[in-house]
Amino acid sequence: MSRRKKEQSQTQKIKEAVTLTGALFHKELHIEMVSNKEALIDGCKGIVEYNENIIRLNIPEGQIQFRGRGLEISCMSEESMIVRGYIMGLEFCH
Secondary structure (H helix, E strand, O other): OOHHHHHHHHHHHHHHHHHHHHHHHOOOOEEEEEOOOEEEEEOOOEEEEEOOOEEEEEEOOEEEEEEEEEEEEEEEOOOEEEEEEEEEEEEEEO
16 A cells, blocks of 8 residues: 555544544434444434334434334433334434
8 A cells, every 4th residue: 555545544544533532522413323223323312202103302403303113212321322113214303
């Protein structure tokens, strides 16, 4: 690998680390999806609506809504939760 490509690769890794650190330490919203079966949400502020077809959450920038079938909140802590089920849609609302 050339020196220039190596430096670009290292720069990209640093940018990714700084971005992730910002999301985790400044309490910005962070979502990780596992296929369409599970979503880990960090930075949520509360539940607005909850049934087997819709889960709507308060987030710092407004609200986020999961649509699907058999949705459930399987784990919840102060500012994070796991949504499981057949997730058919994800929408940000302001």
